Amino acid sequence: MKTGIFAFTLSIFVCFSARAELKWEQTQVELRPAVGDKEAVGHFKYENTGDKPVRFKSIRTSCGCTVAQTQKEEVPPGEKGEITATLKIGGRTGTQVKAVTVDTDDPAHAVTVLTLKAILPDMLEITPTFVYWTDHEAPKPKTVVVHPGKNFAVKELKVTSSNLEFSAKVERKNVAGDFKIDIEPKQTTRPAETTLTIQPDDSAKIFYVNARVMNAPAPQ
């Protein structure tokens, strides 16, 4: 009986005496980058509240577009630090949720998943972003609808075609602030393509629509 009590006490003592514990200030970060930002950077702060050092074994991200790094490889007891996760915005749109998986030698919390959520501002919603005409199809205009995003008011759209074989006519579609762009090719008897650049008011942000007259189908 005495041996049992001793073993139990010892195991409790061992469990609580040498404890490594990495406490996270937050495991989820929500970011709202501004229009034109190139990156979104999240900071995940931690503290070793145990009395044993904690070592990071690996830090992995769910996407090649996100890079995560820690300030230190090993966190001594009582020390603080942070992991920064940087999302490359590039041509991404909408809400981006990326995971950062942190492996440590802390047996109680060997794996922690950090979440970086970036809500990218959608200044314009363009549908569709591509129009085409098949070989010898009637060269009638095709319409693209431009809808300003939430919290964005657009007075004017400047539309430019990279190829003069296509014309683009912009009109305000409704009171909700939508625009329509009628794109028309001069001909559909030979292949042609253009990229239309769309600039809302004097914004530095440019949007694109592609248009193309297709090749004649290859003979079978």
Next chain:
Amino acid sequence: MTPSLLRQALVLVALAFLPGIGEAIYYRDKVSWQSPIPASEMVTLTQARAWGENTIWVDARPDEEFARDHVPGAISLNEDRWNELLPQFLEKWSPEKRTVVYCSSQSCNASREVARRLRAEAQLKNVFVLEGGWEEWLKKK
């Protein structure tokens, strides 16, 4: 089995469900890592290869990975340089062709996102995501 044992078992099962229910309520608005994609929009490597010349392969991985190696004839289209790369893809696209998008592995999400944008924004039809991605291609090279 006595009624009391059965009752105890039911209580234990109910207790086991509690954390799961709590988590489901707490994380109800969280987005999953992989956007849901219907099975009809996925394609196996065998199926995609059977389409032959009628397939456009799209590599959704970052530029460095594409530069290292890629499916022969594949076009690079990733979200890092979406606006620059999209016209190059559209130049090769035609309505009768099928588009197969891939990224690094089964667990990556880039191919799903690229395929979703091609369908929703460019309104293209016949856009598929390759099951297993580049890893699968290497295995069955």
